[in-house]
Amino acid sequence: MKASMLLSWGALALPGVFATPRDEIEPRKGSNSFMGSNLYFLPGLSDQDQDNYINNLSNYGVKAVRVWVNRQAAGHCEKGSNLEVDVGPLEPELGKFDNKTLDAVDKVVNKLAKKGIKSIISPHDANSLLDDYRKDVYTKFGKSGFYSSDEAIKAYDKRIDHILNYKGAHSGKVWKNWSDAIMAFDLQNEPMSPDISVCKNNDQKNWLCGRAKKFRNVLGSNNKIQIATGGIGGDISHECTFIKAATECPEIDLIAIHRYAGSQSNNPGQWSGSATKWVQQAGGKLIFVEEWGVNTAVNSAKSELPAQANDINKVGLPSLYWQFLPKKTCPYDPSQDSGDNFGIFVEGDVDIASVVKGASNANALQDWSKVIV
Numbered sequence: 001m002k003a004s005m006l007l008s009w010g011a012l013a014l015p016g017v018f019a020t021p022r023d024e025i026e027p028r029k030g031s032n033s034f035m036g037s038n039l040y041f042l043p044g045l046s047d048q049d050q051d052n053y054i055n056n057l058s059n060y061g062v063k064a065v066r067v068w069v070n071r072q073a074a075g076h077c078e079k080g081s082n083l084e085v086d087v088g089p090l091e092p093e094l095g096k097f098d099n100k101t102l103d104a105v106d107k108v109v110n111k112l113a114k115k116g117i118k119s120i121i122s123p124h125d126a127n128s129l130l131d132d133y134r135k136d137v138y139t140k141f142g143k144s145g146f147y148s149s150d151e152a153i154k155a156y157d158k159r160i161d162h163i164l165n166y167k168g169a170h171s172g173k174v175w176k177n178w179s180d181a182i183m184a185f186d187l188q189n190e191p192m193s194p195d196i197s198v199c200k201n202n203d204q205k206n207w208l209c210g211r212a213k214k215f216r217n218v219l220g221s222n223n224k225i226q227i228a229t230g231g232i233g234g235d236i237s238h239e240c241t242f243i244k245a246a247t248e249c250p251e252i253d254l255i256a257i258h259r260y261a262g263s264q265s266n267n268p269g270q271w272s273g274s275a276t277k278w279v280q281q282a283g284g285k286l287i288f289v290e291e292w293g294v295n296t297a298v299n300s301a302k303s304e305l306p307a308q309a310n311d312i313n314k315v316g317l318p319s320l321y322w323q324f325l326p327k328k329t330c331p332y333d334p335s336q337d338s339g340d341n342f343g344i345f346v347e348g349d350v351d352i353a354s355v356v357k358g359a360s361n362a363n364a365l366q367d368w369s370k371v372i373v
């Protein structure tokens, strides 16, 4: 009980939430927590595989899925899924847009919406700045230059404009006008993670808030679609998640936490014990865990997923798992994937449904009723 008191205090700073006298503070009613998954390659799956996966998530009670505007290479095995749809980059050249990339995303956002699942869309991946296999037209600006060059900023704002004004080939909806399906846009996936000195210095060029203003200008002030940080600096341990440049920016709505924690038995209460502090650090903004995963190389997903999820749900922290994977169609073992040990297959022996239900039944830590029901 003590924990929920403290947590309630954090939420009082929320704009639009009326302060209640101290002795009336109770766990919130009318706002439940929720759980979902990331799946950056959902647009690359065959129609049938998309339908099966989305059907499975829907059966589990999933409320949100995070998808990415990125390339997909057909004909290879991506985390246990045979990719069948080839998707090129949105910008083959800087400022030249190929709508086919967005068509592929529109298709899955539309399918998710028909099942009542909201999408969080990441418009670009900061890992593209690393000059590895993910490189793209923005790589040339450099790991920190991307966040300070006027040319890069101008180009990125054009990308934001294009994505928001895009009219779906499948949905027929202009994305900026599709709050029934789109819960939020990230500013980028893990901004500044390739060179965390940029966020450690509190984003001197005001990139984060500048891009959030851009999004909000195009969306309009009364638009329900939220603007999320996308996990500044990557994992929360890099200490950029809550930098003032973001928490003091009025146009940023959601602080996305990315956290790959150790096993629950080594650190009991590692989620529930941190949530109060995070709410305080967020300065009145809504917080959610946009990426988390259990290390299946070290722990059994069967026991570790519920162990951590129950702790997350105990305080009503909304979360998206990295990643609930579609039923396996080609050889892949997450426990052997050194860079990404976190995947858990749907329809396997891990009880995903129970932890998702646990989230939906939990009172949310903060009031999400204006964002998602």
Ligand SMILES: *[C@@H]1O[C@H](CO)[C@@H](O)[C@H](O)[C@H]1NC(C)=O
Binding pocket: 051, 052, 053, 055, 056, 057, 059, 060, 347
């Ligand atoms: C997953 O989807 C497939 C295809 O729709 C279905 O046959 C299967 O029963 C589903 N499993 C779960 C657990 O939802």
Ligand SMILES: *[C@@H]1O[C@H](CO)[C@@H](O)[C@H](O)[C@H]1NC(C)=O
Binding pocket: 097, 099, 165, 166, 167, 168
């Ligand atoms: C891409 O889509 C936008 C909005 O839906 C449209 O205005 C533009 O003409 C399209 N571009 C091409 C090359 O078809």
Ligand SMILES: *[C@@H]1O[C@H](CO)[C@@H](O)[C@H](O)[C@H]1NC(C)=O
Binding pocket: 174, 177
């Ligand atoms: C935006 O959506 C609303 C409600 O769905 C609709 O009435 C309106 O015509 C749409 N506007 C545009 C520009 O598509």
